[in-house]
Every structure is written in C-alpha cells, then in structure tokens.
Amino acid sequence: MKRIMFVCKKNSCRSQMAEGFARTLGAGKIAVTSSGLEASQVHPTAVQVMSEIGIDITGQSSKALHDFHPEDYDTVISLCGCGVHLPDAWVSREVFEDWQLDDPDGQAITTFQRVRDEIKERVANLLQNAD
Numbered sequence: 625m626k627r628i629m630f631v632c633k634k635n636s637c638r639s640q641m642a643e644g645f646a647r648t649l650g651a652g653k654i655a656v657t658s659s660g661l662e663a664s665q666v667h668p669t670a671v672q673v674m675s676e677i678g679i680d681i682t683g684q685s686s687k688a689l690h691d692f693h694p695e696d697y698d699t700v701i702s703l704c705g706c707g708v709h710l711p712d713a714w715v716s717r718e719v720f721e722d723w724q725l726d727d728p729d730g731q732a733i734t735t736f737q738r739v740r741d742e743i744k745e746r747v748a749n750l751l752q753n754a755d
Contacts, residue, residue: 626754627655629697631706631714635660635686636667637728638703641740644674644681645747654754657697661706663688667729673736677744689714701750703743721750 628646632639635658643658650656663686674681694700694713700720707715707722714720723746728736 625653625655626699627697628657628699628701628750628754629689629692629714630656630658630701630703631660631689631710632658632702632704633661633706633727634664634729635662635688636664637670637736638725638739638743640666640670640681640684640686641674641743642701642703642747643684644679645744646751648679649748650751650754654751657687657692658684659687659689659692661689661709669728669733669736670740673733673740676737677740699750699754 630639630642639658643656646656665686666684671681694717698718700714700717702722703725705722705724725739725742728739
C-alpha cells in the first residue's frame, strides 16, 4: 500500500483538501496524511467547498511535518511550492512532486472552488499512476 504525505505551509487549505480527496478516491488502496511546515487549523472555507461535493473533512486536523518521519512515506506532494523548504529526506522519497497551487486563504469562495477542482484532478491522476 502506497503511503502519501501532502504538505503545505500551514496545513489548513490545499493539503487538507488533497488529503480529503485521496482518502475518498483512494479508499482501501493508499494511506494518506497531510501536514504543514507549521500546524494551524483546518480552514472553514476548505471544509465548506469540500462538503459542496460530498466530502467531509471535518474530522481532519492540522499537523506539523516535524511530527512525522520521511521514511514512513513513499510519495510526498508539496502543494504550495514549499518543496524548497523541506529537508532533503522528504524530497528524496520514491515520488516527490511540487504542485505549486494558488493559496485560496483570504480569497473569494470561487478561488477555493477552483483550487479544490485543480487538486481533485491532480490527486486522481496521482492515484491512477500509483496503481
């Protein structure tokens, strides 16, 4: 079973949505976690736009990357261009990608929805290639 870590700056929006999509789309096929360079809280608008499409992320929490061990993951995905700030052990996993998606925090709900849809497409592609 592939083990995926989605990482972002604060683990509040993009990485939380990615975790929600991966849990739903990859149920039973992968293990998934998300974290941030620092922990914060799950953004209420991220929860809202995910619920619009039937995915509940209210049970997820914001976690700090330093609480995890890189060797526990096969795939590491940065969603914000923060890959340059990650320790080498994280970027040298079997698969490392830096998606560099717009940060919806502080933006209109339409930005959250657009970023959500971009994340869904990328997560679906990632899972398809992980088979």
